[in-house]
Amino acid sequence: MSWLPSLPDPASIVRIFKHTRKGPPMNTSNSSPVAQSISPERVVRERYSQAAQQREEALCCPVSYDPRYLAVIPQEVLDRDYGCGDPSAYVQPGDTVLDLGSGGGKLCFIAAQIAGPQGRVIGVDINPEMLAMARSAAGQVADALGYANVEFRSGRIQDLALDLELLDGYLAANPLKSAAEFGALEDTCERLRRVNPLIAGDSVDLVVSNCVLNLVPEHEKPQLIREVFRVLRRGGRIAISDIVCDEPVPGHLRNDAELWSGCVSGALEERRFLAELEAAGFYGITIDKWESEPFRVVEGIEFRSVTITAHKGKEGPCYEAGQAVIYKGPWSRVEDDDGHVLLRGERTAVCAKTYDIYCSAPYRDHVIAVSPHEQVPVAERELFDCSRDRRRDPRESKGAAYELATGGSAAATGSAACCSAAGGSAASGSSAAADSASCCSPGAGSAASEPCATADSSSRCVPAGSSESCC
Numbered sequence: 524m525s526w527l528p529s530l531p532d533p534a535s536i537v538r539i540f541k542h543t544r545k546g547p548p549m550n551t552s553n554s555s556p557v558a559q560s561i562s563p564e565r566v567v568r569e570r571y572s573q574a575a576q577q578r579e580e581a582l583c584c585p586v587s588y589d590p591r592y593l594a595v596i597p598q599e600v601l602d603r604d605y606g607c608g609d610p611s612a613y614v615q616p617g618d619t620v621l622d623l624g625s626g627g628g629k630l631c632f633i634a635a636q637i638a639g640p641q642g643r644v645i646g647v648d649i650n651p652e653m654l655a656m657a658r659s660a661a662g663q664v665a666d667a668l669g670y671a672n673v674e675f676r677s678g679r680i681q682d683l684a685l686d687l688e689l690l691d692g693y694l695a696a697n698p699l700k701s702a703a704e705f706g707a708l709e710d711t712c713e714r715l716r717r718v719n720p721l722i723a724g725d726s727v728d729l730v731v732s733n734c735v736l737n738l739v740p741e742h743e744k745p746q747l748i749r750e751v752f753r754v755l756r757r758g759g760r761i762a763i764s765d766i767v768c769d770e771p772v773p774g775h776l777r778n779d780a781e782l783w784s785g786c787v788s789g790a791l792e793e794r795r796f797l798a799e800l801e802a803a804g805f806y807g808i809t810i811d812k813w814e815s816e817p818f819r820v821v822e823g824i825e826f827r828s829v830t831i832t833a834h835k836g837k838e839g840p841c842y843e844a845g846q847a848v849i850y851k852g853p854w855s856r857v858e859d860d861d862g863h864v865l866l867r868g869e870r871t872a873v874c875a876k877t878y879d880i881y882c883s884a885p886y887r888d889h890v891i892a893v894s895p896h897e898q899v900p901v902a903e904r905e906l907f908d909c910s911r912d913r914r915r916d917p918r919e920s921k922g923a924a925y926e927l928a929t930g931g932s933a934a935a936t937g938s939a940a941c942c943s944a945a946g947g948s949a950a951s952g953s954s955a956a957a958d959s960a961s962c963c964s965p966g967a968g969s970a971a972s973e974p975c976a977t978a979d980s981s982s983r984c985v986p987a988g989s990s991e992s993c994c
C-alpha cells in the first residue's frame with residue numbers, strides 16, 4: 524500500500540494553508556479531535572466520479588419528489604439521485620437559489636421550475652463528472668421549459684468564493700514548480716475570491732443542499748456554514764437535507780473511506796449542526812423533518828436524514844417603535860437565540876427588528892402582534908432600551924389619552940367573528956392585539972403584515988383572501 528493517498532491534493536493544501544493563516548478553526552469534531560488519516564476530499568471525489576458514470580444503489584435513499592417536476596429531467600440525471608430529502612419544497616417563485624453539491628442536477632432542475640423564469644438556480648459541485656452531466660442536461664431542461672435559468676459552477680462549498688475553473692486556468696498557465704511558489708498561489712486565490720467570486724456575498728435568497736454537508740472535511744464544516752451565511756441576502760433562508768447522527772462518531776469510523784464517502788461517518792451530530800447554525804448568526808433554526816427510520820445504524824449510532832431550515836437577517840441596531848408581541852403558548856415561556864424571553868399571554872416589548880422577525884416565518888403562527896395606536900415614524904425611533912421592563916403595558920400601546928368606549932348595540936348585534944365597520948374603525952388598534960393571528964394590527968411593518976393581508980384605508984386590517992374587515 525502506498526503512503527501517498529494520505530496526502531491531501533493541491534486544492535486541499537490551498538484551503539488548509541488559508542485556514543492555518545487565519546487561526547485555528549472552531550472545534551466541531553463529533554468526537555475526539557483525531558486527525559483523519561484518509562483524505563476525505565479524495566475519497567469523495569473518487570466515489571462520486573464513479574457514481575456519475577454508473578448509478579450506485581448504496582448511495583440512494585428513497586425520496587419522493589413531486590412528479591410534476593420530473594417530466595423534463597433526463598433519465599440519467601433521475602437515476603443519479605443521491606439525495607436524502609427534498610428541500611425543493613422551500614423554493615418560492617422568483618428566488619435565486621443556490622444548491623450546494625448539486626451532483627447530476629436533479630434538485631436544481633426541480634427548483635428551476637418552482638422559481639420560474641424570474642428566478643435563477645446555481646448548482647455548485649466539486650466533481651467534474653457530475654458537473655459535466657448536469658451541464659449537458661441543462662440544455663435539454665431549458666428546451667423543455669422554454670427558459671434557461673440554471674447554471675452549474677465548479678467549486679468547493681466550504682469556499683464558495685473560489686471559482687475552481689478560474690483557478691484551473693491559472694494553474695495551467697502557471698504550473699507550480701516549487702513549494703516556494705505556494706505563497707504566490709495563495710495570493711492568486713485571494714484575488715480570485717475578491718475580484719471574481721464564484722458566489723458573491725448577499726446574493727442568494729435560498730440555499731438548499733441534499734446530502735452533501737456531511738462530506739465536507741471535519742475541520743472545514745464551520746467555514747462551510749459561515750460561507751452559506753455570507754452568500755445569503757438579508758432575509759435569505761436555508762433548507763438543508765442531510766444525514767445527522769445521534770451520538771459522536773468515533774475516529775475509526777471517520778477514517779473509514781466507504782462510510783465517509785457513503786454519507787455516513789461525516790454526519791454532524793444533530794445538536795452540533797444546530798449549534799453551528801446558531802453560532803454563524805442564523806435565527807429561526809428549525810428541524811423541519813426528522814426521519815424516524817435511520818438511513819444507517821453503525822455500532823449503535825443512528826444516522827438519519829433531516830431537513831433543517833433557518834433564516835438570515837437579525838443583524839443590525841434595535842429601534843423602539845412601541846411594539847409588543849403576545850406569545851400564544853402552549854409552553855409557559857420560550858426564549859429565542861438572542862435571549863428574548865416570551866411569557867405566554869404576556870405583552871412583551873420588542874424592538875422594531877425583532878417585531879418584524881416575529882411577524883414572519885417561522886415565528887408568526889406563535890405570536891400575536893401588537894403595534895401602538897400611534898405609529899412611531901421611522902425617523903423618530905430611538906434606540907430600543909434593552910434594560911426596560913420587558914412587559915409593554917396596554918396603555919403604552921393605546922396611549923394615555925385613549926378613552927374610547929365601544930360596545931352597546933353595534934357590537935352586540937354584530938356577528939361573533941367581526942365587529943361592525945363603525946366599531947371596527949375606532950377600536951381596531953387595541954382589539955387587533957387580542958385578535959387571532961389572521962388579523963394584523965394596523966400599520967404594521969412589511970414583515971408584520973405578512974400573515975394578514977393589508978391595512979385598508981381606514982387602517983382596519985383585512986385578513987388575507989377576505990373582503991371582510993376584522994376588528
Ligand SMILES: C[S@@+](CC[C@H](N)C(=O)[O-])C[C@H]1O[C@@H](n2cnc3c(N)ncnc32)[C@H](O)[C@@H]1O
Nearest residue numbers: 571604605606624625626648649650679680733
Ligand atoms: C451524495 S451526492 C448528492 C448529490 C445531489 N445533491 C443529489 O441530491 O443527488 C454528493 C455530491 O456533493 C459533491 N460534493 C462533495 N463534497 C463537496 C464539496 N466539498 N464541495 C462541492 N461539492 C461537493 C459530490 O461531488 C457529489 O456530487
